Amino acid sequence: MVSTALYRMRSVFSTTILLLVALTITAEAVKRKATEKGKEAKAESECSEWVFGRCVPNSGDCGVGVREATCNEQTKKHKCKVPCNWKKDFGADCKYKFGRWAECDTAKGTRSRSGTLKKALFNADCQTTIKVSKPCTPKTPKQKAPEKKGKKAKEN
Numbered sequence: 001m002v003s004t005a006l007y008r009m010r011s012v013f014s015t016t017i018l019l020l021v022a023l024t025i026t027a028e029a030v031k032r033k034a035t036e037k038g039k040e041a042k043a044e045s046e047c048s049e050w051v052f053g054r055c056v057p058n059s060g061d062c063g064v065g066v067r068e069a070t071c072n073e074q075t076k077k078h079k080c081k082v083p084c085n086w087k088k089d090f091g092a093d094c095k096y097k098f099g100r101w102a103e104c105d106t107a108k109g110t111r112s113r114s115g116t117l118k119k120a121l122f123n124a125d126c127q128t129t130i131k132v133s134k135p136c137t138p139k140t141p142k143q144k145a146p147e148k149k150g151k152k153a154k155e156n
Contacts (some may be wrong), residue, residue, distance in 0.1 A: 047071035052122035055080035055092065067122065094126035095119040104136035111136050 050071045057065035062084035069076045082092050096115030104111045112133035120126040 047074060050123075052078075052124070054124075055082050057082050069122075093121040093124035095121065096130060098132075101134075106136075108133075109136055110134060 050069045053068045055067045057063045062082045067078045067080040095118045097118045098115040101113045110133040114131045
């Protein structure tokens with residue numbers, strides 16, 4: 001009876017030791033993998049002069065796309081988006097502050113306004129001032145819609 005109890009104690013002890021060894025090996029592997037990731041991230045963060053390209057839509061001329069960023073030997077691709085209502089020559093990465101529209105130039109049939117650079121996103125190569133124009137629209141007074149007859153409010 002004593003030998004059976006002793007045998008059980010030895011098998012429990014052996015199993016416990018094996019589990020501890022397996023747990024230690026797993027923990028070391030996880031720690032080593034995290035250290036390798038940290039080294040890769042550190043190598044990427046050492047590069048401070050990233051140069052970003054234009055956002056190129058995946059299909060058509062607008063929508064979700066990809067922008068390449070390069071620094072030294074490294075190249076990354078970032079997701080980006082070109083708004084579908086953005087048909088400007090100066091691109092979506094250059095943000096300008098615009099003045100009011102000028103009066104209509106009847107000779108050209110256009111009106112124009114100028115803008116000064118407010119922000120260049122992703123180190124984009126932007127002009128400091130730009131001039132945009134659009135066709136003149138004839139001013140026609142808007143007609144009021146006829147009032148709808150509805151239920152009158154109850155009077156107390």
